[in-house]
Amino acid sequence: MVRADMVEATEFPHLVHKYNVFGVPKTVVNEVVQFEGALPEPLFLQQVMKATVEEG
Amino acid sequence: MPILTEDVRNKVREELTKLPGKAKLVVFTQAFECEHCRENTSLAEEVAALSDQVDIEVYNFALDKEVVERYGVDKIPAIVVAGEKDYGIRFYGVPAGYEFTTLIEAIKIVSAGESGLAPKTKEALAGLKNPLHLQVLVTPT
Numbered sequence: 001m002v003r004a005d006m007v008e009a010t011e012f013p014h015l016v017h018k019y020n021v022f023g024v025p026k027t028v029v030n031e032v033v034q035f036e037g038a039l040p041e042p043l044f045l046q047q048v049m050k051a052t053v054e055e056g
Numbered sequence: 057m058p059i060l061t062e063d064v065r066n067k068v069r070e071e072l073t074k075l076p077g078k079a080k081l082v083v084f085t086q087a088f089e090c091e092h093c094r095e096n097t098s099l100a101e102e103v104a105a106l107s108d109q110v111d112i113e114v115y116n117f118a119l120d121k122e123v124v125e126r127y128g129v130d131k132i133p134a135i136v137v138a139g140e141k142d143y144g145i146r147f148y149g150v151p152a153g154y155e156f157t158t159l160i161e162a163i164k165i166v167s168a169g170e171s172g173l174a175p176k177t178k179e180a181l182a183g184l185k186n187p188l189h190l191q192v193l194v195t196p197t
Contacts, residue, residue: 002181003128004190006158008149011092012131015193026193045177051188 030055059095060102071160072107075167082136083114084129090117096133096150103159110163135159139166153196 009016009024019028023036027044029051039047060068081100085093097114104112115123117132127136127146135147137159143166151159165171171178 001184001186002188002190003144003146005146005148005192006151006155007191007193008147008151008155009193009195011133011149015191019191019193021193024193024195028191028193030189041174041177045180048188048190049180052184052186055186 058102059099065102065106068103068160069106072110072163075107075109075164077139077167077169078109078111079163079167080111080113080136080138081163082123082127082138083112084117084120084124084127084132084134084136085114086117086132090132092150093133096135099150099152099156100135103163109167137162137166139169150196155194155196 007015009021009026015021019026019034025038026034026036027047028034029048032054033047033051035047058065081104083097083100085097087093100112100114104110117124117129117134127142129136129146131148133148133150135151136142137145137147145162145166147155147159147162173181
């Protein structure tokens with residue numbers, strides 16, 4: 001159910017533009033949730049699960 | 057001329073001797089119009105050469121459409137890090153710098169078939185009803 005991509009930003013400038021990347025790491029979940037920075041696991045999970053809510 | 061230094065090769069070899077199971081690097085490349093593809097493939101080949109437990113398959117992104125579709129790869133260079141099954145782990149772009157460590161960690165995780173996540177996290181993910189697609193944008197330094 002989970003697909004996780006590491007994307008090397010400098011090689012894919014169109015994604016940097018698309019997701020307004022100003023700092024790394026930047027995580028995008030299902031195109032609906034975005035957050036910057038490395039988070040501890042519980043907070044990371046919290047952000048990731050927001051995507052399931054946003055989608056209804 | 058290898059990408060990995062002797063020192064790094066020795067460290068990675070040591071890391072990978074402890075692998076409990078098989079891992080597979082599925083590499084997608086193309087001869088033209090892909091600046092970093094050659095480097096990416098070489099890096100994956102060098103890593104795979106350091107352990108009998110790590111296999112490598114190299115596919116042409118333009119020609120091997122069936123495999124591209126099976127793994128859902130949408131850009132190159134790409135490396136799928138798979139174990140007994142496909143756990144959905146993809147590296148787009150050359151995993152250099154800090155990301156090299158992430159690549160080795162991913163190999164260890166799929167080989168063991170154990171994410172190392174907290175029970176609470178696993179519980180939440182087990183309850184997913186729709187797929188999640190995480191993209192983590194990083195830079196090599």
